[in-house]
Amino acid sequence: MISDIVIVGAGPTGLFGAFYAGFRGMSVKIVDSLSVLGGQLATLYPEKFIYDVPAFPKVRAKDLVANLVTQAMQYKPALSLGERVQRLDYDPEQRLYSLHTDRQSHITRTILIASGIGSFQPKRLALENAGQFERSGVYYTVGDVEDFRNKRLLIVGGGDSAVDWANALCDVAQSITLIHRRDTFRAHEKSVEKLMCSSVRVLTFHELKAIEGNDRVERAVIYDNRSQAEQTLEVDAILVNIGFESTAGPLAHWELKLRGAAIEVDATMCSNRPGIYAAGDSAWYPAKIKLIATAFGEACNAINHAKHFIDPKARVFPGHSTDVIKG
Numbered sequence: 350m351i352s353d354i355v356i357v358g359a360g361p362t363g364l365f366g367a368f369y370a371g372f373r374g375m376s377v378k379i380v381d382s383l384s385v386l387g388g389q390l391a392t393l394y395p396e397k398f399i400y401d402v403p404a405f406p407k408v409r410a411k412d413l414v415a416n417l418v419t420q421a422m423q424y425k426p427a428l429s430l431g432e433r434v435q436r437l438d439y440d441p442e443q444r445l446y447s448l449h450t451d452r453q454s455h456i457t458r459t460i461l462i463a464s465g466i467g468s469f470q471p472k473r474l475a476l477e478n479a480g481q482f483e484r485s486g487v488y489y490t491v492g493d494v495e496d497f498r499n500k501r502l503l504i505v506g507g508g509d510s511a512v513d514w515a516n517a518l519c520d521v522a523q524s525i526t527l528i529h530r531r532d533t534f535r536a537h538e539k540s541v542e543k544l545m546c547s548s549v550r551v552l553t554f555h556e557l558k559a560i561e562g563n564d565r566v567e568r569a570v571i572y573d574n575r576s577q578a579e580q581t582l583e584v585d586a587i588l589v590n591i592g593f594e595s596t597a598g599p600l601a602h603w604e605l606k607l608r609g610a611a612i613e614v615d616a617t618m619c620s621n622r623p624g625i626y627a628a629g630d631s632a633w634y635p636a637k638i639k640l641i642a643t644a645f646g647e648a649c650n651a652i653n654h655a656k657h658f659i660d661p662k663a664r665v666f667p668g669h670s671t672d673v674i675k676g
């Protein structure tokens with residue numbers, strides 16, 4: 350089957366793009382390497398509140414995803430989850446793109462790349478035995494806050510994720526110690542202030558040296574990186590938030606003009622290849638700001654231009670939804 354548009358990535362950008370493409374009467378397929386919809390919101394911070402999405406003074410990431418999915422699914426886009434897009438071919442005679450994943454190929458007239466920060470994953474601990482505890486006490490993301498209820502928790506890191514989780518889990522965990530290798534935090538000032546007034550024990554200039562335990566995490570050996578003095582903490586869980594690693598991945602070989610790992614786009618969100626659009630974290634243009642709020646506008650812009658690209662008689666402006674959608 351030939352799609353009007355294949356959307357690579359089912360984060361907020363891809364999901365809103367899918368709604369908009371359906372609204373414009375386009376046949377849509379969403380491809381994502383993850384098995385869940387929602388991108389970073391679903392995988393990296395489902396339980397966190399977001400405060401800067403229009404019309405939501407405060408919304409939990411997983412609830413925003415649920416609403417985006419409801420909105421997108423109205424037009425029944427085809428879903429190909431658990432498939433990583435790898436290769437791209439173009440047939441100039443048919444004017445069709447083929448997107449090859451690790452499972453199959455998808456033929457399409459246009460593409461919206463909404464692949465976010467690319468194939469991303471949390472940075473892992475460099476400790477030899479850390480991998481062995483990944484399902485038994487070492488966490489890199491929080492899927493469910495209940496995993497930490499009444500636990501003695503060690504959080505490693507000094508960025509937004511570490512500080513926000515320390516604040517959010519304060520009333521859930523039995524106790525929290527946060528260690529950070531410096532005395533300056535890469536987190537929002539207000540969050541750091543909140544942390545410092547909370548019951549969390551904050552140890553700056555401290556790093557993790559070893560994890561001990563049998564079937565699961567039982568102790569963590571930490572050390573002061575100035576004096577090298579060690580101490581052993583009795584802990585049930587270790588939450589590691591030391592950043593993420595991402596790469597442009599396969600996009601680097603698609604003859605797209607890139608800025609770092611992001612795709613350079615024009616005012617219509619089109620890349621240097623006709624019919625290939627980008628929006629959200631995977632798009633770059635001067636003064637770009639990577640936020641969910643800006644991504645929604647970019648997706649809307651990209652889809653309306655893709656519609657006009659496929660059918661030049663179709664107007665770019667979609668009309669007002671209040672007029673177009675009845676009932």
Ligand code: FAD
Nearest residue numbers: 358360361362381382388389433434464465629630640641
């Ligand atoms: P993503 O959410 O990254 O989704 C991209 C999707 O593409 C992923 O599902 C990925 O699996 C898929 N993908 C990538 N490569 C491939 C491939 N080759 N094949 C198939 N699928 C692929 N923003 C705000 O506006 N407000 C906030 O308060 C806020 N808080 C944040 C807190 C944290 C802890 C983090 C990490 C981010 C936060 N952000 C916030 C940023 C926000 O989450 C991103 O800007 C947003 O997720 C970008 O959406 P996206 O759809 O462009 O990309």
